[in-house]
Amino acid sequence: MNQSSEFSLRNLLGRIGFWFLILLILFYTLFPFYWAFVSSLKTENEVFQPATFFPENPTVINYESAFQNTQFTQGLLNSTIVSSVSVGLALVVGSFAAYALGRLEFRGKTLMLYAVLAMTMFPQISILSGLFEIVRESGLFGQLSSMILTYPIITLPFTVWTLTSFFKGLPAELEQAALVDGANFFQTFYLILLPLTAPALVTTGLLAFISAWNEYLFALTFTTVNPSAQTVTVAIALFSGRISRQEPIAEIMAASVVVTVPLIILVLVFQRRIVEGLTAGAVKG
Amino acid sequence: MDTSLSTERNQTPLIVALISGLFILLGIGALAWLGLSIYNDPTIAAAQSAEGSSNGSVILSFLDTYGIILPVLVIAIGLYLIFLGIRINARRITAAVWGKQVLLWLLILDAYLLAQTLGNELSAPGTYQNFLPALLLLIGIGIAGLASLQWLNANETAFIGSETLSSRSSRIAWNLLIPTIVILIIVAARPLEQTFIASLTDERFASNQPVNFVGFDNYAQLLGVRIDVLPQCVAGQTIAGCPEVLETDETGAPITTFPRARNYLDQSYSDLRFREVSIITLPNSQVVLSARDRDFIQAIGNTLYFTLFSVSLELLLGLFIALVINSKFPGRGLMRAAMLVPWAIPTVVSARLWEIMLRDNTSGVINSALVNVGLLERPLAWLTNNDTQIIALILVDVWKTTPFMALILLAGLQIIPSDIYEAADVDGASKVRQFFSITLPLLRPTIAIALVFRTLDAIRVFDVFQVLLERRALSMATYNYETLVQSQQFGYASAIGVTIFIIILVFTVIYVRALGVNTE
Incomplete structure (x- = not known):
């Protein structure tokens, strides 16, 4: 785009070229979903034929068998439980910490801020063996609670960091007014600041939920001995067919579509907020 | 702050003295408990009396059982309790209000320990021989703590002075931070410490071999x-x-x-x-x-190769996309939403989508398209061919994260004031010139942060490697996983974990230095 130095040429072709680029970008981002959707409507046999862009005889049989696969449905349930609990915990505990870091002055604050920031980039893989031992010793190996215990490393620092910046952005007069009216710190927190940050809580919660829902490393490691505690990501990675011995590709695609659709809806609904939440930290730097 | 009030100081009330005594006793108790349990610890004693025991193995068995964080915390808390007790005896108001806070957390800890002790006794009666004394002690502490808290709440006037605003603010702040700190110690600091300690041993799971302290042998093996x-x-x-x-x-x-x-x-x-x-x-x-360890050195190579190419491609492509959509056009919101989708879906799912698209015959849409267009003569086995498998992974990763990169860069582009461009237009600067002398320099901080996050993510890449390549080619993370879960080599896997941690640390420092990232 920028290369064309001929102004008239730009005017002539600019519009067409621009929309062509937009379509190209959309095609690039969305084609794999289209492919998954098309494949999920094909029969297992058709999937192994040379690729076609439309199914010959669209069928929902793959969705039926995906939902009859207990590993998959159990995985959906497990993921919902684990992600909700760990996000709820992160929001409650994290909003306390964020209030302290965003609104209060105290010695050691800078250090804590750095610690939290460092934690948001913490490589989970490097403590895998330490956590593995802690999980084994506490008897949680192969249980849902092993993930509820460990997911805060993913959700909590992120929650604290994001909410801190939201708390910082609120005007300082709020609390002073509340304090003048005789409210204590906790009343100010619950009655005044928390309602104001509700949109931020929703955004942060959503982002944390997505990262917990998508987690794979811990889920895979801690549930190797107990398939019934697998989350949906592990279930999809280890998907095995009930009938055919061959990898049930169409069924995997149906399951992938099922997992993806709720996320697409969430993203469409909260698009503006998500972008704001994601980029808040990045562009201020 | 209360020195001027010394004349008012008469006899310390008995209850204040008792509460102060409780604090001092609890502090001494914490220290004594730590000392006694280390002294009586069977594994440490065994390590000491073992044939040909070295200092190393004694220290190791101490670290293995207690670590460093836990004893340091107990000592700090114990000393702090004693300090608080002394200050409460001197009737400092600051000590009293901090004491109340400490009591509250101690009571929560006490209730937790009580529930655990009772739960253990109920599930396996008689296994813990000190059950009754422990129970009585915990109940005693609970009652004494609760009574002290009640009395302190009701009788703040028994103390001298009033709490300053800054003390109040920092007291509330630390209270609010305690849950987060405790959780982060449990899920991050303690596991990191345990990983490091285990990396100095030859420990294996499911093995009867005694654990030996091997120093840095694991690292010598890994990085030799x-x-x-x-x-x-x-x-x-x-x-x-x-x-x-x-x-x-x-x-x-x-x-x-x-x-x-x-x-x-x-x-x-x-x-x-x-x-x-x-x-x-x-x-x-x-x-x-x-x-x-050929596998690990190859894993480092694979990971760096993957990181270098995927992050640079993502940056270039992301910048291009951001520039394209950095203008107002109908449907822009929808476009942003569409671009968020690859970011939002699980990496595992995207890996499986691409696995199907990359199938090694014409049922794979990529091969089919490339053959039809004439770029390939026959379908390629992208994921099993040594030359193409990491390229395929880079494609998958670029697809998944470029839109996200583009959105971050877009946000950076939008805070560049448009009048700069207008001025440049007036001056007759070409678009290309504007891009290199306005856009790029002003976008630098955003690019820096996006690069840091993406590089750190790419170095620890696990999901795509594990799902698409299994053991055919390893990243550092999948090698760590294989060593830990498949070969059960706890000590060796821990050394890999620590190595990855250090590599990521080095990258962070380099980036922060080179690009001048501001953390605030």
């Missing part, structure tokens, strides 16, 4: 590399590892041969189990890179 130069075999000269008579091709000319590294080099090469990682052939010699 050497570079050697091997000469070409010459007929008539005796070079170690060369055949007596060189093989010849059809024309009778000798085939260029080099000795195997383990035959040519001294005994230590094979003793330490070095194996060739890569060989560069020069006109008359070969340069051989060998490693003690």
